Amino acid sequence: VNYVKPRKVTIIGGRGRMGKFFTEQLSAAGHKVSLLGNQDWQDANRLLGEADLVLVSVPIGKTVEVIERAAKYLASTTALADITSIKTAPVQAMLEYHPGPVMGLHPMFGPSVTSFSKQKVVVCPGRKDDSFQWLLDFIASKGAELIVSTPQEHDWLMVIVQATRHFSRFSLGVFLAEEKIDIDRSLSMSSPTYRQEIDIVNRLFAQSPHLCADIILATEERCQTIGRLASTYTRLAQIVAQKDKAALIEEFEAAQSFFVKSSKPQQSNYAIAAPILPASVLQATEV
Incomplete structure (x- = not known):
């Protein structure tokens, strides 16, 4: 086993769910991990000034500040x-405000996972x-x-x-709730894909509504693209309303x-063959 020198790591926002995941993983590997939350800035000289690595793990809207x-x-x-789910603005900010080493990371998984095994991380x-x-x-x-990308390519692909x-x-969930669908009954006579x-x-x-809203509203590009998606729904719904089979x-x-x-x-095929987990297990925060 190759020896890796223990590093001093400070995670800003380390008490959040993804911050806790990185804390557990790095601590288990022998690194000294410190946390900096809203109440800890009076100790910033020590927590940040002595760190080998600082990871920013805060909500999207607060990352740059x-x-x-x-x-x-x-x-x-x-x-x-940073380990935020948008990359252009955070990487630009890090390059602007810090003269030292800078890198943007996006773990493509929720914090309910227990290890990095079989996960993807965009670099x-x-x-x-x-x-x-x-x-x-x-x-x-x-x-x-590890998937290497530019911040711009990452952010465009994350729109999709x-x-x-x-x-x-989100739209499907709102529709099912408004229609008061008996989900359990529908599952009793459903296909695997349903x-x-x-x-x-x-x-x-099952996740935080604030996180979901942040992901949807993170950039103007996301909002505009969702608008185009909604236009597609509307166009297709009009075809259905007209019962135009040929157009459909x-x-x-x-x-x-x-x-x-x-x-x-x-x-x-892999997705269809994958096991269907009970809702009680699916408590991950989406990425």
């Missing part, structure tokens, strides 16, 4: 990273990447897949991976052609 505030206390050699290089090599090696050694997906499931979809909607509504088939075939060219069927 926390980066600006924290940077004043950092040594020029301290590595500064957005910023400055002096070598200072983070020990951290990336640690995450990879625990079984995670996160924002429109959340909005679609049960899976209901489990996913359950998972969404035309829309289907156009999308079908796109997916035949771009998707990998084996991944879809």
Whole structure:
């Protein structure tokens, strides 16, 4: 086993669920982890000034202001990273306010997981990447897949991976609630894919409403894209209202052609074959 020098790590927002996950993982590996919350800024000189690595793990809307505030206390050699689900603004802020090593990270999982095994972490290089090599090696050694991206590419893909997906499931959940659907009864005569979809909607509504709203509203680009998605729903609903079967088939075939060219069927088959977990287990915070 390769020896890794213990590092001093401070996690800003470390008492949150994702902060706790990183605290547990890094502490178990022998690193000295300190936490800095709202009540701890009087100790910022010690907590931040002596750290080898500072991880920012706060709500999306507070990330940039926390980066600006924290940077004043950092040594020029301290590595500064954030684990927020948007990357362009945080990475820009870290590069602007901190002259030392900078990197953006986005763990693509919720804090209910117990390890990095089989998870994905997006890595957005910023400055002096070598200072983070020990951290990336640690995450990879625990079984995670590291995906390198620019902040801009990450944020565009997250519009689709996160924002429109959340909005679609949020909309379905609101509709089912408004229609007062007997979910248990519907599950008793459902297909595996319906049960899976209901489990996913359950998972969404098991998390904090503030987190869900933050993910949907995080950027203007997300809001505009969701508006275009809503327009698509409206257009298709009008076709249904007109009972225009030919137009509906035309829309289907156009999308079908796109997916035949771009998707990998084996991944879809895996999703259908995956076990359906009871709602009580699906208490993860979405990413």
